[in-house]
Structures are given as C-alpha cells and as structure tokens.
Amino acid sequence: MSADQDREGRRTAALFAAHSPALSRFLSRLLGSPDTAADIAQESFARLLGMTRTKPVQDERGLLFTIAANLARDHLRQRARRPEIDIDQIAWSLPSDAASPEAALDSRRRLELLRQAIEDLPPRSREVFLLFRLDGLSYRQIADRLGISPRTVEYHIQHALAFCHRRLRERAPYSAPPQRP
Structure with a gap:
C-alpha cells in the first residue's frame, strides 16, 4: 500500500466516523427506514x-448531507411512482402447495393399500423388500445378511414391486397418481 492510499484510507475512515451517526439519523427520519437510510448513507459517502x-x-x-438529501428525495420519488404492493393479498392469491382434502384422502387410501399389499407379499419377498426400502441396504448387504445371492435379492425386489403396483391398480383404478413437487 502506498503512502497516498494509506492517507486516503485514514481520511475516509475519519470522515465516516465523524459524520456517519448524524447522517444515518437524518436519513432515517427522512425515509422512515433504517435499512434504506444505511444504503443511501453508504452511497452518499461513496459519491462524496x-x-x-x-x-x-x-x-x-x-456536501455529504446535500448528496444524501438528493439521493433520499430520488428514492422517495421512485417509491411514490411504484404502486403499493399488498404482500398479504398476493400470498392469498397464490396457489397453495398444500394438498386438497380430496387429494389427502386419496393419498391416505393409497398408502393403506400399499401397506396391505406389502403385508400380503410372500415372507421372503417382504423381508427383502423392507430391508431394501426401509433399512436402505444394498443388494449385496441383503444377500450377505440372508445368505442368498444378489441375483435372488433382485428377483425378490422386482417381484415385490410388481405385486404392489398390481395391487394398487386393481384396488384403486380411478385414483390419480400422487403429484410430485
């Protein structure tokens, strides 16, 4: 850092320390917003x-206060030209992510059908499927735990999935598939 840059930095810090509190108060009263006042104060110092x-x-x-007052007036003019936005009104008009009561009922019904289908699986297929889906085990881990081959694990998982899909189609033919976000 050169001596000129060091001197300029010290002068900037001294200017900021001397005038920042009064400028912030002035702008806060004028604008009614401490956050906007802070932004305009910073811009005023930069311009000065x-x-x-x-x-x-x-x-x-x-000069600093003149710059700040002009920036504040410009800000107030721009704000007056913009239409007032009612955030609550906008929020009420947006579509909801929440499921409708009908969709929630349909989802609960499909979930119960799926639970029943899993219970109706042959015992070994149910065990393999639950180890895979609920416990998150890999084919190899399931094979090692149950003393079967990974190919047999794959067979049981495919059998379980096909069985569950078939049951859901048979028992809930008119329900819509669940919506994905």
Whole structure:
C-alpha cells in the first residue's frame, strides 16, 4: 500500500466516523427506514469520496448531507411512482402447495393399500423388500445378511414391486397418481 492510499484510507475512515451517526439519523427520519437510510448513507459517502478525489471540497459535511438529501428525495420519488404492493393479498392469491382434502384422502387410501399389499407379499419377498426400502441396504448387504445371492435379492425386489403396483391398480383404478413437487 502506498503512502497516498494509506492517507486516503485514514481520511475516509475519519470522515465516516465523524459524520456517519448524524447522517444515518437524518436519513432515517427522512425515509422512515433504517435499512434504506444505511444504503443511501453508504452511497452518499461513496459519491462524496469520488468527488473529492478529483478536486478538493471546502465543506465536506455540507456536501455529504446535500448528496444524501438528493439521493433520499430520488428514492422517495421512485417509491411514490411504484404502486403499493399488498404482500398479504398476493400470498392469498397464490396457489397453495398444500394438498386438497380430496387429494389427502386419496393419498391416505393409497398408502393403506400399499401397506396391505406389502403385508400380503410372500415372507421372503417382504423381508427383502423392507430391508431394501426401509433399512436402505444394498443388494449385496441383503444377500450377505440372508445368505442368498444378489441375483435372488433382485428377483425378490422386482417381484415385490410388481405385486404392489398390481395391487394398487386393481384396488384403486380411478385414483390419480400422487403429484410430485
């Protein structure tokens, strides 16, 4: 860092420390929003520093407050031109992610049919299927645990899936498939 940059940095820090609290209060009262006031104060300091790099200014504080007041007026003018947005009204008009009562009832019914289909599986197919789906075991882990080949594990899982799909089609032919997000 050069001596000029160091001097400029110290001058910027001193300017900010000297005027930031008063400028923030001034802008907060004018705008009614501390967050907007902070944004405009930061922009005001940036513009002041840009101006003072090219030519010296007699009254930095006065220029800073003039810049801030102009930016605040511009902001208020823009805000007045924008229509007021009622967030609550928008939220009520958006479609809901929640399932309709009919869809929730249909899902519960399909889930019960699936539970029953799994219970009706042959014991070995049910055991393999539950180890795979509920416990998250791999074909190899299931094969090792049950003393069967991975190919047999694959057969039992395919058999269980086909059986469950068939049962759901037979017993719930008119229900819509579940919606995916």
